[in-house]
Amino acid sequence: MTHLFTSRRLVPIGVGLLALVLFPLLVPGSGEIVASFFNGAFGGRNFFNLYATLSRYTILLGMALAVLISFRAGLLNIGGEGQLVLGGLVAALVGVYLPAPPLAVAVVALLAAMTAGACWAVLAGLLERGTGVPLLIGSLLLNYPASFLASYAVSHPFRDVASGATQTFRILREAGLPRFQGTILDYGIFLIGAAALAYVILERFTVFGYRSRLRGYSAGFARASGFPNRRLYYRTLMLSGAAAGMTGFVAVFGSSQRFVDGMLTTPLYAWTGIAAVLLAAVRPGLVPLTAFFFAMLATGSIGMERTAGIPREFGQVIQALIVLTLAGFAGKLTAISGGTR
Amino acid sequence: MPTPVPADRAVCSLRNVSRSFGPVKALSDVSFDIRQGEFLALIGENGAGKSTAMGVLFGLVDPDTGHVEVGGTPRRFASARDAIDAGFGMVHQHFKLYPELTVIENVLVGNEGGGPLARIPFRAAEARLRDIIKTYDFRLDLQATVADLSVGEKQRVEILKLLFRDAQVIFLDEPTAVLTPQECLSLFDMLRRLQKEGASIVLISHKLDEVIANAERILVMRRGALVAERAAEATDRAELAGLMVGAQIEAPAKVNAATDRTVLSIRDLTVAGPSGKPRVDAVSFDVAEGEIFGIAGVSGNGQKALVDALMGLETPTGGTVLFRGEEITGKSVAERRAAGIGYMSEDRMSVGLAAQGSITENTTAGREHSAAFSRRGWLRKRAMTRHAERLIETFDIRTPSAQLHVGKLSGGNQQKVVVAREVSAQPRLLLVENPCWGVDVGAMATIHGQLLDLAKSGCAIVLVSSDLEELFALSDRVGVIYEGAIGRIFPRDALDTFAIGAAMAGGGHIGDKHA
Amino acid sequence: APALAEGEQIIYVTPNPIGNNAFLRLGREGSEAAAAAMNGSIASYESDSPPAMLENLYAAVGNGADIVVAVSFSAVDGVLEVAPTAPDTDFLIVDACPQGDRPANIHCAVFREHEASFLMGFMAAKASETGKLGVVGPIDIPFMHRFTDSFADGAHHLNPDIDVQVRWVGGQNPFSDPVRAKEQALALGAQGADVIYAAAAGGSFGVFEAAAEAGFKVFGVDTNLCEFAEGAMIDSALKRVDEAILQSLEAIAAGEDAIFASYGLKEKGMGAIAMDEAEAIAESGCLIAEMPAVAEETRALAARIISGDVTVNDPLMAE
Amino acid sequence: MLFDAALIDSVPRLVTPVLLAAIGGALCERSGVFNISLEGMMLVGAFAAVAGTFYTGSPLGGLTAALVAGAVFGLLFAFFSVWRKGDDIIVSIGINILAVGLTALLLRSLFGVSGQFDDPAIAALPNLDLGPVGDIPVLGSFLSGQSVLVWLAVALAFAVHHFLHHNNLGLRLRAAGQNAEALRTVGISPERIKTTALLACGALCALGGAQLSISNVTLFTEGMSAGRGWIALVIVMMCRGRLLWILLGALLFGFIDAMSVRLQGLGLPQQVTDALPYVLALLVLALSYRRRTRRAHAT
Numbered sequence A: 001m002t003h004l005f006t007s008r009r010l011v012p013i014g015v016g017l018l019a020l021v022l023f024p025l026l027v028p029g030s031g032e033i034v035a036s037f038f039n040g041a042f043g044g045r046n047f048f049n050l051y052a053t054l055s056r057y058t059i060l061l062g063m064a065l066a067v068l069i070s071f072r073a074g075l076l077n078i079g080g081e082g083q084l085v086l087g088g089l090v091a092a093l094v095g096v097y098l099p100a101p102p103l104a105v106a107v108v109a110l111l112a113a114m115t116a117g118a119c120w121a122v123l124a125g126l127l128e129r130g131t132g133v134p135l136l137i138g139s140l141l142l143n144y145p146a147s148f149l150a151s152y153a154v155s156h157p158f159r160d161v162a163s164g165a166t167q168t169f170r171i172l173r174e175a176g177l178p179r180f181q182g183t184i185l186d187y188g189i190f191l192i193g194a195a196a197l198a199y200v201i202l203e204r205f206t207v208f209g210y211r212s213r214l215r216g217y218s219a220g221f222a223r224a225s226g227f228p229n230r231r232l233y234y235r236t237l238m239l240s241g242a243a244a245g246m247t248g249f250v251a252v253f254g255s256s257q258r259f260v261d262g263m264l265t266t267p268l269y270a271w272t273g274i275a276a277v278l279l280a281a282v283r284p285g286l287v288p289l290t291a292f293f294f295a296m297l298a299t300g301s302i303g304m305e306r307t308a309g310i311p312r313e314f315g316q317v318i319q320a321l322i323v324l325t326l327a328g329f330a331g332k333l334t335a336i337s338g339g340t341r
Numbered sequence B: 001m002p003t004p005v006p007a008d009r010a011v012c013s014l015r016n017v018s019r020s021f022g023p024v025k026a027l028s029d030v031s032f033d034i035r036q037g038e039f040l041a042l043i044g045e046n047g048a049g050k051s052t053a054m055g056v057l058f059g060l061v062d063p064d065t066g067h068v069e070v071g072g073t074p075r076r077f078a079s080a081r082d083a084i085d086a087g088f089g090m091v092h093q094h095f096k097l098y099p100e101l102t103v104i105e106n107v108l109v110g111n112e113g114g115g116p117l118a119r120i121p122f123r124a125a126e127a128r129l130r131d132i133i134k135t136y137d138f139r140l141d142l143q144a145t146v147a148d149l150s151v152g153e154k155q156r157v158e159i160l161k162l163l164f165r166d167a168q169v170i171f172l173d174e175p176t177a178v179l180t181p182q183e184c185l186s187l188f189d190m191l192r193r194l195q196k197e198g199a200s201i202v203l204i205s206h207k208l209d210e211v212i213a214n215a216e217r218i219l220v221m222r223r224g225a226l227v228a229e230r231a232a233e234a235t236d237r238a239e240l241a242g243l244m245v246g247a248q249i250e251a252p253a254k255v256n257a258a259t260d261r262t263v264l265s266i267r268d269l270t271v272a273g274p275s276g277k278p279r280v281d282a283v284s285f286d287v288a289e290g291e292i293f294g295i296a297g298v299s300g301n302g303q304k305a306l307v308d309a310l311m312g313l314e315t316p317t318g319g320t321v322l323f324r325g326e327e328i329t330g331k332s333v334a335e336r337r338a339a340g341i342g343y344m345s346e347d348r349m350s351v352g353l354a355a356q357g358s359i360t361e362n363t364t365a366g367r368e369h370s371a372a373f374s375r376r377g378w379l380r381k382r383a384m385t386r387h388a389e390r391l392i393e394t395f396d397i398r399t400p401s402a403q404l405h406v407g408k409l410s411g412g413n414q415q416k417v418v419v420a421r422e423v424s425a426q427p428r429l430l431l432v433e434n435p436c437w438g439v440d441v442g443a444m445a446t447i448h449g450q451l452l453d454l455a456k457s458g459c460a461i462v463l464v465s466s467d468l469e470e471l472f473a474l475s476d477r478v479g480v481i482y483e484g485a486i487g488r489i490f491p492r493d494a495l496d497t498f499a500i501g502a503a504m505a506g507g508g509h510i511g512d513k514h515a
Numbered sequence C: 001a002p003a004l005a006e007g008e009q010i011i012y013v014t015p016n017p018i019g020n021n022a023f024l025r026l027g028r029e030g031s032e033a034a035a036a037a038m039n040g041s042i043a044s045y046e047s048d049s050p051p052a053m054l055e056n057l058y059a060a061v062g063n064g065a066d067i068v069v070a071v072s073f074s075a076v077d078g079v080l081e082v083a084p085t086a087p088d089t090d091f092l093i094v095d096a097c098p099q100g101d102r103p104a105n106i107h108c109a110v111f112r113e114h115e116a117s118f119l120m121g122f123m124a125a126k127a128s129e130t131g132k133l134g135v136v137g138p139i140d141i142p143f144m145h146r147f148t149d150s151f152a153d154g155a156h157h158l159n160p161d162i163d164v165q166v167r168w169v170g171g172q173n174p175f176s177d178p179v180r181a182k183e184q185a186l187a188l189g190a191q192g193a194d195v196i197y198a199a200a201a202g203g204s205f206g207v208f209e210a211a212a213e214a215g216f217k218v219f220g221v222d223t224n225l226c227e228f229a230e231g232a233m234i235d236s237a238l239k240r241v242d243e244a245i246l247q248s249l250e251a252i253a254a255g256e257d258a259i260f261a262s263y264g265l266k267e268k269g270m271g272a273i274a275m276d277e278a279e280a281i282a283e284s285g286c287l288i289a290e291m292p293a294v295a296e297e298t299r300a301l302a303a304r305i306i307s308g309d310v311t312v313n314d315p316l317m318a319e
Numbered sequence D: 001m002l003f004d005a006a007l008i009d010s011v012p013r014l015v016t017p018v019l020l021a022a023i024g025g026a027l028c029e030r031s032g033v034f035n036i037s038l039e040g041m042m043l044v045g046a047f048a049a050v051a052g053t054f055y056t057g058s059p060l061g062g063l064t065a066a067l068v069a070g071a072v073f074g075l076l077f078a079f080f081s082v083w084r085k086g087d088d089i090i091v092s093i094g095i096n097i098l099a100v101g102l103t104a105l106l107l108r109s110l111f112g113v114s115g116q117f118d119d120p121a122i123a124a125l126p127n128l129d130l131g132p133v134g135d136i137p138v139l140g141s142f143l144s145g146q147s148v149l150v151w152l153a154v155a156l157a158f159a160v161h162h163f164l165h166h167n168n169l170g171l172r173l174r175a176a177g178q179n180a181e182a183l184r185t186v187g188i189s190p191e192r193i194k195t196t197a198l199l200a201c202g203a204l205c206a207l208g209g210a211q212l213s214i215s216n217v218t219l220f221t222e223g224m225s226a227g228r229g230w231i232a233l234v235i236v237m238m239c240r241g242r243l244l245w246i247l248l249g250a251l252l253f254g255f256i257d258a259m260s261v262r263l264q265g266l267g268l269p270q271q272v273t274d275a276l277p278y279v280l281a282l283l284v285l286a287l288s289y290r291r292r293t294r295r296a297h298a299t
């Protein structure tokens, strides 16, 4: 574990945090701003903001996991958004319409969401292997039909007629993920955490993980070593899409209890997930940290607006500068140099 | 043209130059002159610092201490531009070309003349280039896209660049590694003509014979230092090899281990290629147990596609492949590996190895699913590590640990990892491509020894190499591949550089292939 | 009227950034007015996505709000979740209301936008010479049909043969894309529509520009927008959120439980400039000032709607 | 109902912002920079154009401000990605966030409004009236009365194409995209070339934004680029940076965009017409790649 903390990549994060501490000492009045940022990210009554950060972290980690799984194997699947949205939509539909006991509803919804995400990812894969459209472009373009489809579904055939909003009916209440008492955080964090752990174990200790990792290092090497590349390709995509779909399930069965149009796209979860993985240089050990970093930034700047009256745009500008600085001083990533095939 | 300078006068020199890359001392206190109109050679093992020395002269590498002198006065080259303006030209070890630009565009980049917004002077350049092409008999299509050219043609584009800008000091970093003997001859012909016209030539090469034959003065480098200077007519191969390595090297002796039990039998193997011309054209031959079958040819003539088809990386469009009596034509890579076929790719960094993987991960590849390394899909990490450590020991791989990324190893040690993995799998048939590219004399001897031992133990080996010396040292028979077809097959006792060279060029005379 | 309680803290929670959203701004003004009236404090928490709404509601309670004014449907689930944990806080949901029973501290104020839209449609039909009308809305979601469908209903009330075309802005930023909205309006204009109802949120400004270029007339939504489309805007469907919030907060202060208030023409929560006093109409800057006859007929129609003689269907309840 | 003069008339307006950004994107692509922040650069241009027009009282001032602001963002990108060797994707993400945050922040601090800024002082770019040409049926409204940027964009597509193939700097730019290290060995800094490309890209995207904010409409709304930069990126990728194809691709997208308005009139759900350009792009890509790979295999 020591190499993780001596990693070159953590230096800029450390410098950034140090600057956050030094900044208020040097610039009068800014102490309040920084304090309100940290209070916004971790404080509040009963540590409410910490739970909000963790809740956002759950979804971000899920999306980062989806990105990590594919990038690690050298597959540039950036269609996480579409896979997330379809996963969430399908989970909600099962949650609303399946006449079954709560536990069964939850399990079926989870499996259906994972399947939906996996299928959408595999579609991008079929496009690449069938016609040669690069995965990067195919998966990106598939995001749009997915979110328009979901938007249509909740605006018309499956909308909550009574509320009039663009959302599905509420899912079977007892099937939802339990919450930590009195907080916004639900047990989805365990599910995503377990999935992340399972992936780490899969990646470290199984033949599948070994092959997908080495394929990520070099596709040519994987071919010449006789790895079952076709299978590996589709399995990896499936796994990646399923992780995104699972995240959709967690978002729907967790805090919102239904699918609301835009709930998964406007917060830019998928893009932040990609940023987290790239910032971690596609290293599994660092991804949980970078994902947390982004969750903290988002919650902190909203909290800053609430308590210190600093417009969130200011927070956004700071966030952008941090991202740019990290990118500029943390070096180019090298791990996804392998081809896409 | 600069005014003629009397011979013996230094056109440029390195003075007490040192340069380190991290812990590696690439150059330590190196000084030498390049004289007007001379043909100088620079030799040394891998990593001796030859390319770095050139880089300093060419403004690509900043020396830590010391400086460059041009015409007797110290100069600081801020970039290659300054070196080019001083009349220097360089053909780099790895081609510096733009694959999707045309030949004329490749030549013009950086030498257009005029400001950045001026029009590209295509017309003037074309006239001049046609002249050069005619004078030196280059046979190049100026409008061809470089990606479509053969290696030899790419080499000529590099030289065309130098001629186009009238370079007076010409550096060539291992220019002949990929040329046929005939192409080498014409290259040296041309270099000598340039020399006669007043240019100075500096050649880096691992091929000692060609160095002795062409250069006038030879500098030997070892571990970043200049260790010897010899006049070409006063030295020989053995002395130079000794100077390079610092000790005498024994080339392993070829033993004839071939039996009459056929392992590999290929009939009419064909692989389609672009523009209807097959890349592999009805190739047939047999390889017996213990036999090393060499394949000679200018790279780009289908040897890569042939090996890929044998390994299952490429789908043949016709013909059959029998391995130990069983047809394997349509089998996958995995099935072939399981049956006992091994493969050492010439593309070490991306096909032979996963550079970011550890030694342990690399030495397991291809057998990760076998009972030795996994059980029901779970890796046996302990067994993998033990295996890697055993190989590090037996194959003398210099590394601090089995967990080191192979990308961090030196080139020779990287190749040893590949050899170790493939040999330890105890293959019945091994496909080998240019196993010693970029590998120094010592490591080369080790690798050759291992291949010979493997053959002795009964393995059949197909050896593709662009180095005729290597083929001659190892092969029982050598087939020459030209435009996808294997014409003559030379038995060991009929091996002859010029006959093979002629076959490599398509049987005709020099340069015919590219007409 | 019952006074407001003293020194309470109001927190105003919106589903989107307030920005230039006339409706949200009016809501803030209402909340501010209420806060001023009770010498209390006011803070606005703006959400930028559905999940952020819940976060803001929790934060509002966490920061000790006495009254939370939460706007739109996306507040419903969150308020239902948070309100039981904070029995001392009153929640006023504006523009939506939970189904069925609800805790005593959840109150609702909803609007009958369709009534005002109906009036706009009526006036548009009066003003049209080509017999072709258009509506531009942000996205095709049921709520927006209270503008589009009811506008058409109003027009058809006058003349069943009149043609009403609906266009949605859509795209990736439907509530704030004046460029696309303008294209839609120009296209409607090119097809002969000479009166267009601009219900495209931020995009409406694009519709106003199109009106200036192509010479058709427009109607606005939420507040008097005539200054932004001078000489082209006939009237606006007024949604008096400030008024509604004030009234509801007074009722809450009076101690009522689970208030449900619906604001339409009758309650003066919805309206039209044509329904104002003569003086206000004259100063409105809207074309309706020069159309006294139309204004008169509109007032009459409004009166019949208020009295129940004319029923305006609610498109939201239609499906 | 589907085709009328207004459809033809609107195509150039819808095409221009996307085309300008795509030309900028093409310069990056050809010089080997993976710039996915066209969206952000466009937004900055839209804002600067409105601010510049407002303060100088002339749309020319707006154009200048947009050019400068775009170029500054291009330089910022270059600093972090080319010179500091940051990852292009992360830098792009940073630039996009910065564009959104900064424009909104400036909107508040300069004009004291949020969400939207409009003011009578914001004058529109002049339209080119081609006189008698405007009277030609159908084509007339397509050609005449369009903003100067429309013509500039089309001219730029050809000019940049010509520049890439016939000017020294163009040659170097393509060379940088092919093999940056090789360029260094002839003494040209690939960093400088890439910086130049990014500078131009920023300026071009910003011009696209200006067309949005001071020609298509005359106001600024937060996030008003509304995905057009992403469409431009898709076109660049689809055409692999070839300018004449990009011109065609942008025309196609603009046409589909204009059509989607009409298709709603035919009763297609708005979400379907919205998804149409992307689905179509996928189909076109699939067909073109299919041809490309088949040719590579068969010939």
Ligand SMILES: Nc1ncnc2c1ncn2[C@@H]1O[C@H](COP(=O)(O)OP(=O)(O)OP(=O)(O)O)[C@@H](O)[C@H]1O
Binding pocket: B021, B022, B024, B025, B026, B044, B045, B046, B047, B048, B049, B050, B051, B052, B053, B093, B438
């Ligand atoms: N840019 C660099 N960064 C780090 N190390 C370098 C760099 N360039 C060269 N070296 C190291 O400096 C030493 C000398 O390298 P150089 O390329 O000069 O060797 P060479 O004599 O040309 O070898 P070869 O025969 O393999 O071409 C080697 O150990 C090499 O690994």
Ligand SMILES: Nc1ncnc2c1ncn2[C@@H]1O[C@H](COP(=O)(O)OP(=O)(O)OP(=O)(O)O)[C@@H](O)[C@H]1O
Binding pocket: B102, B104, B105, B122, B123, B126, D164, D165, D166, D242, D243, D244
């Ligand atoms: N006189 C000339 N001599 C040599 N090469 C030239 C000459 N004129 C143009 N070229 C090169 O030939 C190629 C063809 O030029 P042209 O302007 O026709 O581009 P194009 O084929 O349309 O390119 P693209 O396919 O990228 O659109 C270009 O790469 C250009 O640099």
Ligand SMILES: [Mg+2]
Binding pocket: B050, B051, B052, B093, B173
């Ligand atoms: Mg070298």
Ligand SMILES: [Mg+2]
Binding pocket: D244
């Ligand atoms: Mg062309």
